[in-house]
Amino acid sequence: MEELLTPAEMARADAAAIAAGIPGIVLMEAAGRAVARAAMRRFRPVPTLVLAGPGNNGGDGWVAARLLEQAGWPVAVACLAAPRPGSDAALAAVRWRGPVVPFSLAEPARAGLVIDAVFGAGLSRPVDGLAAEVLRAVRCPILAVDVPSGVDGATGAVPGFAPQAVATVTFFRRKPGHLLFPGRGLCGETVLADIGLPAAVLPAIAPRAWRNGPWLWRIPRPAAVSHKYARGHVAVAAGPGMTGAARLVAGGARRAGAGLLTIAAPDAATAAVLRSGAPGVIVAEDRAALLADGRIGTWVIGPGLPPDATTRATLREAVAAGRQVVADAGALRAAADDPAALRGCAVLTPHAGEFAAIFGPPGDDRPGAIRAAAAATGAVVVLKGADTLIAAPDGRLAINDNAPPWLATGGTGDVLAGIVAAMLAQGMPAFEAAAAAVHLHGAAAGRAGPGLLAEDLESVIPELLATYWLD
Incomplete structure (x- = not known):
């Protein structure tokens, strides 16, 4: 029902x-x-x-x-x-x-x-x-x-x-x-x-609308013969300043099932900082080589990046290379008043302010506005908030209602972008991947409890993940 x-x-x-x-x-x-x-x-x-x-x-x-x-x-x-x-x-x-x-x-x-x-x-x-x-x-x-x-x-x-x-x-x-x-x-x-x-x-x-939950999707269970490459390789474009954003994306993606995670650093100094983080994360500096590597099928572009021409160029290059792109934060702000710049992306994850800057204020009819945005860009659009909406270009809509209020804290959106990327990398279609990620994100926050910090989500995701696996 x-x-x-x-x-x-x-x-x-x-x-x-x-x-x-x-x-x-x-x-x-x-x-x-x-x-x-x-x-x-x-x-x-x-x-x-x-x-x-x-x-x-x-x-x-x-x-x-x-x-x-x-x-x-x-x-x-x-x-x-x-x-x-x-x-x-x-x-x-x-x-x-x-x-x-x-x-x-x-x-x-x-x-x-x-x-x-x-x-x-x-x-x-x-x-x-x-x-x-x-x-x-x-x-x-x-x-x-x-x-x-x-x-x-x-x-x-x-x-x-x-x-x-x-x-x-x-x-x-x-x-x-x-x-x-x-x-x-x-x-x-x-x-x-x-x-x-x-x-x-x-x-x-x-x-064409549903309450979001596992009745719409199931997360694929790793096969007995799965290996890290089969589970998908995700890359994150890091910026020179807010390296924590890329780390949060990486943590969310790895915990949600991505087999490999590479952070693309913009320079040697940033790479050195990032290499001091989690040992299971690969850090590389040659972004062009990473984009050319067909084994890296999914990219997260935007968290920690400035909304400038370089970010727009990275987005265009990833789309042109045929990669599945999750656009967030700086990549979205770089597309202000220019929805066409986001065509070819798999999933967009704006909050209300970013959405308004790109597509205009949604007004009272947010379901209609987010459906129009998805149709205009050809991407699944996740309008983040206390009642996150997920819309597909074909008009399907899911409304999420399991997010607790303490999820409203800095960095949690970066973790969500990573979870979305992990679902895409494991072969889920974009609408189902985004909806599953949003629900898992909210459930993890509920399990973590009040006082949540964004980095707390990483440790809670594994407790919940198996309950969503596709049998």
């Missing part, structure tokens, strides 16, 4: 199920039952106010109100607007026999729990006016239906106001907005409920 459906795709799933003979009211009853169950599992019976909108989201709220009232809860419903006559929501409202109170600022003060069933994930405008005022007035816990009202289910954006929920109940499949900030932060705990929609509706919808 890790496909992610946009609100439009979810509407198609609902329509397909109804066309196949499942009445809409049956789905609505199941959804409302899931909301009532979530409330009863998390809260004791308290005065509960259901804020119901005019659509199907509101209909789910009417059902939840009825079931909670039948369980002995004191429940009232405040309706923003009447459901459309003849709709499933109207039928659900008719079945409610309890109190209906005004949709006003006074009502939330009387409640110990508010169920937000005002607007669902498909809302295409900001929540404002009376709806926003009433939701702002809530001072007790909120249980949201589908998404907190005002969160865009496709992007996680909040163009107006959205309340903070302690939990959100959604149905059949998550939406991108459940994993993307700021929406993800407003959802609280996300509960995914089965309401009887058959998975058989998915092939016709053909989802």
Whole structure:
């Protein structure tokens, strides 16, 4: 159940199920039952106010109100607007026999729990006016239906106001907005409920987005007869100043399975510094010879490099030589306002500032922006952040949600670039390699715990790697 459906795709799933003979009211009853169950599992019976909108989201709220009232809860419903006559929501409202109170600022003060069933994930405008005022007035816990009202289910954006929920109940499949900030932060705990929609509706919808995890990829297990050359040779272009960046790349790549790792030093003095590091790392000074060596199939270019003409030239030469290139840091900054300079790379790993400098600000629709960037460059694009997105040129999208906040520290992006390179070197396709690397990176940070330093990731990766191996 890790496909992610946009609100439009979810509407198609609902329509397909109804066309196949499942009445809409049956789905609505199941959804409302899931909301009532979530409330009863998390809260004791308290005065509960259901804020119901005019659509199907509101209909789910009417059902939840009825079931909670039948369980002995004191429940009232405040309706923003009447459901459309003849709709499933109207039928659900008719079945409610309890109190209906005004949709006003006074009502939330009387409640110990508010169920937000005002607007669902498909809302295409900001929540404002009376709806926003009433939701702002809530001072007790909120249980949201589908998404907190005002969160865009496709992007996680909040163009107006959205309340903070302690939990959100959604149905059949998550939406991108459940994993993307700021929406993800407003959802609280996300509960995914089965309401009887058959998975058989998915092939016709053909989802192109997933929650990132091993259901999308598996890391190849080394064969019994594997040798270091079979596991791939990765090269890292080092700069004359920030040699630590190249070392972090090297550590990530080696720990993630690369058979050989060479650092290409720009001069003798830098090479001397780098040779004082890990003994298993090869250090060489003839970058042209390394680029000509067909046995070195994967390069990481950018960490510790200045965003200058030399870096751009190195990038062009590696691409022209047919190497798999992971472009990061200085290589990305050298391509500011020039996405074409990155064509031919296998994977790009920008953070938000680097992405904006190359492609322009992503705006509220980050899934759309990163897909466009991948299509424009022909590279897999990894937009790093608390909710890292990975997009392929063909439109596939993975959203990662396992990274802890302490991963936000200097040098961790260099380690990620190394892990990506190791996955490429071992033969994984670029999209799967990038997605696997991002997930392993987040899992390693979680295992390391608070107080993480970038160099701590190296020692934790081996503990996790075998759990991802392809059987």
